[in-house]
Amino acid sequence: MAKILVTGGAGYIGSHTVLALLNKGHQVVVVDNLFNASYESLVRVQKLANKSLTFAEVDIRDKAALSQVFAQESVDAVIHFAGLKAVGESVQKPLAYYQNNVEGTLTLVEVMKQHQCYHLVFSSSATVYGEANQPPYIETQPLGNPTSPYGKTKAMVEQILMDVAASDQRFKITNLRYFNPIGADISGDIGEDPNGIPNNLMPFVAQVAVGKREKLAIFGDDYPTKDGTCLRDYIHVSDLAQGHVDALNWLFNQQEGCCEAFNLGTGDPLSVLDIVRGFEQYSEQKIAFEIAPRRSGDLPAFWADSDKARSQLQWTPVKTLQDMMVDTWRWQSKNPNGY
Template sequence: MKILVTGGAGYIGSHTCVELINAGYQVVVVDNLCNSKASVLERVAGITGATIPFIQADLRHRNAIEKIFTQYNFDAVMHFAGLKAVGESVTEPLRYYDNNVEGSLVLLQVMAKHDVTKLVFSSSATVYGDPATVPILEDFPLAATNPYGRSKLMIEEMLRDLAHSDPAWRIALLRYFNPAGAHESGLIGEDPNDIPNNLFPYVAQVASGRRDLLSVYGDDYPTDDGTGVRDYIHVVDLAIGHVKTLEKLLASAAGVQAYNLGTGCGSSVLQMIQAFERASGRRVPYRVVARRPGDIAVCYADASLAQRELGWRAERSIEQMCVDTWRWQSMSEERFAYA
């Protein structure tokens, strides 16, 4: 079966390509490389032994996407492409709505035209906003607190309307929490083009000496140590969850289903710093600065629905996330010559 992976050169997309290929799927990647590098697909090929067709294109460019769907006969689409930084979305909301929502709209229109009606959508726990209680269930109220989360929520609503209008569609909304870690080979991991927006790559760069100091955004949250608590999930577990979801989608009835992909446990920023120091044997100096707009205090999942319906659960520990991230960072410094 042939799967189109949008944003497949990115962090989560590239790891999912590995797991898709390992599961016997053929993969085609489209990515505009705004926050990724084409060379990652060469490393995916090194891990899997499979060459991945790659097209550099922006989903908003309809003619380019039409050509891809004309050239390939896709059985399903995994949609990762999108901007993803909460803080940046607050300062540049129109850019996020243009890229994330408009790109998804064009993709869906082209899929419909070519009768490709199976989609796994990369959503986010940010669609829950600031939850009244934790852990978070899929039927919790949806109310994003920042433009990034609202862009994901808008796309979810589009997908529900689409499935309601046409029973041919089978759609899964994967609301995942905080991806971390890297492939055990050390060949692929989170590799942002600019200053990292996520905790793990920033911590890794500070530990390696590439950056001087980590900024911890707020130590006055109502948590045990005052720093934000998140559900960190190993990116390989997350990628496997996408493959399990695709298997379910291909065998299921029409409609839309949301699944949380997380560990069900929350860890604070300071706890993650300490875990990374143990894994790397390096100090991670930090300073506390003001909270970021759009951030919330505590967010972690109840992922029992995914376990029941997909046969999936997160298996890799925080320690493994740290070890794998440090291996990736160390090998990247040595082999891939960061600028």
């Protein structure tokens, strides 16, 4: 099996992907600066997989330290999660987002090239479609102009990686555009543990259920949707992790250089109220909420056309809404304060 370096591997999606890689027999090297993650997640991943991994506390912008990891480990491929990810915060701190997400990726790719590592799976986002494209989003649509600096960094990095692949046929790259990951590993031992007030719906709902938050704010109930609340494409994080493993397998089977984008979503959008009601149904916890004014930049609806991932990567999401809700509650109730 291959040796895979995972940047940001201690984070929410990263830790679930590391678990999936270990369970498939790969060796894993995790690089993470632990700015928005906990090493405890990796301790638990190793217990769940009954396998060890290599960890380096390194910021991907630190070229010398990153290069040292590559020199020691003889890496076959990289899955790149490391970066800042809060849309609202990116508006307040754009420089931090461009430095971490764009500069960090440039440094990573330079070091990969130095050490003759040419397989890369990049954690992108559906935000790259911007506001001009209409759902369901499909990979043939042009890169849009996202409203937030966070979204712009993802679109910029995708463009950079396309240019890199075009300039050097040794590079084989996938840009995985995903939508709204929720849920947790079925064990309840790893899950989403945001710093401070959650930016995303699901951890906020779970924290209300466990008593950490008084009530949920639903931003707007007057959108042109079935119940007035925003529609999103929610995907179980374990399905998403499997998508990265499948993308890696696809890259290893490519005969020529490439840079391909794939949507990872269910294609079945759910509203904010669907999520709240679903959580109440499957966790048997009541969620207090209030309707708040719309948030700037929120689109009424977006979801994926994932046919390309299904046909080319042989990837199929299998987790249901019930799985998403039950697994979220199992994680939150076992770990009321996170890690």
